[in-house]
Amino acid sequence: MSTEQSSTATKEWNLEPESEYRFELDPGTSLAIKLVRGHAEVFGAELAEGKQYLFGSECKAAVYTWRGSRPDASDKHVTGHPSTEYVSDETPMAAYANLHIAFEQMRVRALRTLHGSPAHDDDPAANAEPLRVLVVGPENSGKTTVCKILVNYAVRAGQGWSPLLVNVDPTEGAWAAPGALSVAPVHSPLPTSSPANPLGSAATSAPTALSSNALLPLVYWYGHADTKRNPVLVDRLIRNLGDNIAEKYDFDAEGKVSGLIVDTPSSFGAGTGANDHRHKLIKACVDAFKINVILVVGHEKLNVEMQRTYGSQLTVVKIPKSGGVVELDHTYRERIHNYQLHTYMYGQIIPPPPGITQATVGGEALTELTLAPSSTVISFDDLTIFRIGAESMAPSSALPIGATRVLSEIQPVPVDPAQSGSGLLNAVLGLLAPPNPDENERYEEEILDLTITGFLIITHVDIPHRKMTILAPNQGSLAGKTAIVGSYEWQDQ
Numbered sequence: 285m286s287t288e289q290s291s292t293a294t295k296e297w298n299l300e301p302e303s304e305y306r307f308e309l310d311p312g313t314s315l316a317i318k319l320v321r322g323h324a325e326v327f328g329a330e331l332a333e334g335k336q337y338l339f340g341s342e343c344k345a346a347v348y349t350w351r352g353s354r355p356d357a358s359d360k361h362v363t364g365h366p367s368t369e370y371v372s373d374e375t376p377m378a379a380y381a382n383l384h385i386a387f388e389q390m391r392v393r394a395l396r397t398l399h400g401s402p403a404h405d406d407d408p409a410a411n412a413e414p415l416r417v418l419v420v421g422p423e424n425s426g427k428t429t430v431c432k433i434l435v436n437y438a439v440r441a442g443q444g445w446s447p448l449l450v451n452v453d454p455t456e457g458a459w460a461a462p463g464a465l466s467v468a469p470v471h472s473p474l475p476t477s478s479p480a481n482p483l484g485s486a487a488t489s490a491p492t493a494l495s496s497n498a499l500l501p502l503v504y505w506y507g508h509a510d511t512k513r514n515p516v517l518v519d520r521l522i523r524n525l526g527d528n529i530a531e532k533y534d535f536d537a538e539g540k541v542s543g544l545i546v547d548t549p550s551s552f553g554a555g556t557g558a559n560d561h562r563h564k565l566i567k568a569c570v571d572a573f574k575i576n577v578i579l580v581v582g583h584e585k586l587n588v589e590m591q592r593t594y595g596s597q598l599t600v601v602k603i604p605k606s607g608g609v610v611e612l613d614h615t616y617r618e619r620i621h622n623y624q625l626h627t628y629m630y631g632q633i634i635p636p637p638p639g640i641t642q643a644t645v646g647g648e649a650l651t652e653l654t655l656a657p658s659s660t661v662i663s664f665d666d667l668t669i670f671r672i673g674a675e676s677m678a679p680s681s682a683l684p685i686g687a688t689r690v691l692s693e694i695q696p697v698p699v700d701p702a703q704s705g706s707g708l709l710n711a712v713l714g715l716l717a718p719p720n721p722d723e724n725e726r727y728e729e730e731i732l733d734l735t736i737t738g739f740l741i742i743t744h745v746d747i748p749h750r751k752m753t754i755l756a757p758n759q760g761s762l763a764g765k766t767a768i769v770g771s772y773e774w775q776d777q
């Protein structure tokens with residue numbers, strides 16, 4: 285394989301078996317990688333020979349090869365300027381592959397049980413429950429990457445599996461905007477090209493032409509980066525995701541055997557005290573998704589803790605952390621959130637390095653990935669906006685003497701855009717799906733349980749004329765709709 289260190293030169297790298305080429309990109313740079321011959325993959329997604337794959341938006345990733353060099357050499361051309369690049373032959377991929385094999389056996393067993401076929405070689409008394417994995421670990425342990433690799437291996441197995449990938453890490457962005465919790469069935473390998481689209485493109489914001497690996501996620505909006513900010517709301521949304529999945533499984537027993545993998549925030553993996561919020565949220569996941577395997581990525585203390593708490597009811601496995609995982613700091617994460625919102629509105633735009641013309645982003649042609657958002661002026665009365673709980677509460681000291689707080693952490697509180705200090709300018713809003721058409725079925729907190737159909741940004745608020753300007757990926761009318769505001773803001777620059 286090869287990399288280019290000047291704008292015209294291309295570097296070639298020859299990878300030994302079970303080694304990987306790791307790279308990190310600086311802001312504003314891109315990288316094109318072409319597999320010249322052999323077999324290689326990026327976090328479990330195979331590269332096709334001869335195709336240029338583009339990476340951008342400060343992407344940090346690795347190209348791994350199982351079989352490597354001669355006679356079946358994995359040569360790659362790399363064009364662009366990574367700020368860091370090196371080859372490592374110390375990877376945890378063999379451990380991850382073993383895990384995949386064990387999971388594959390669980391899927392086969394579950395399918396066999398579903399069809400009532402007799403057991404063959406393996407233990408007939410073995411658990412035939414479909415696989416339901418929770419991945420936990422501290423910050424920068426590579427949780428999302430492990431989830432991606434395991435899901436990609438499952439869909440590559442050629443058995444027609446389409447596992448569910450559940451994201452309960454609000455900072456991840458996944459297929460929506462940062463602040464969302466979501467789930468999607470994965471039918472084809474998830475590409476890696478940019479942290480703006482860490483799990484590939486979703487069909488909801490991408491052009492319809494983009495169909496080969498677009499996903500249809502189900503999204504709830506939490507609206508904040510930190511799960512500590514409103515754990516009661518996170519708990520509620522986790523249970524909503526769980527209920528949705530259970531309902532889907534009722535109608536899709538074949539899909540159920542593919543299993544599910546849950547990616548969690550790093551706040552679940554590191555904390556202090558036995559009673560902090562993370563225990564409740566881990567428990568909420570275990571219950572909501574009926575977890576039967578917990579994977580602990582590279583953290584002894586957390587592994588012991590999970591063994592003690594859950595070891596008697598489910599399997600807890602510690603897996604190694606990859607030395608390639610990059611420490612992401614706060615400012616990097618903020619830039620990524622900006623990339624994600626920009627990508628949500630404008631599509632995935634990665635300018636290829638000089639000299640590269642026929643490139644693909646995760647296998648998709650470049651022209652198919654551009655979107656044109658619309659900016660619309662609406663009346664304050666068109667859109668009803670809520671904030672959930674705590675943020676909108678006055679401090680206790682401001683309450684009348686003797687009064688007790690009546691707002692709960694998950695009470696939806698209307699936000700009036702006419703109030704200066706409403707906090708709506710530049711705010712990211714989650715647009716809710718319509719409420720139950722049957723009035724009798726409605727309830728006060730229903731908006732907590734509605735999914736998100738899209739995201740909006742308020743780019744201008746004109747209080748005298750009671751109007752605001754909204755940026756949205758499409759031009760649908762907002763009249764009569766309801767949206768939720770959290771703490772994410774974005775400015776189009």
Ligand SMILES: Nc1ncnc2c1ncn2[C@@H]1O[C@H](COP(=O)(O)OP(=O)(O)OP(=O)(O)O)[C@@H](O)[C@H]1O
Nearest residue numbers: 344345346423424425426427428429550608609610
């Ligand atoms: N083997 C590798 N080589 C190079 N980069 C890698 C490798 N594995 C992971 N990374 C990168 O390291 C970064 C952190 O990995 P990842 O997002 O999987 O960790 P995480 O534990 O989920 O993070 P968080 O702290 O946000 O929960 C990502 O940019 C990812 O692409």
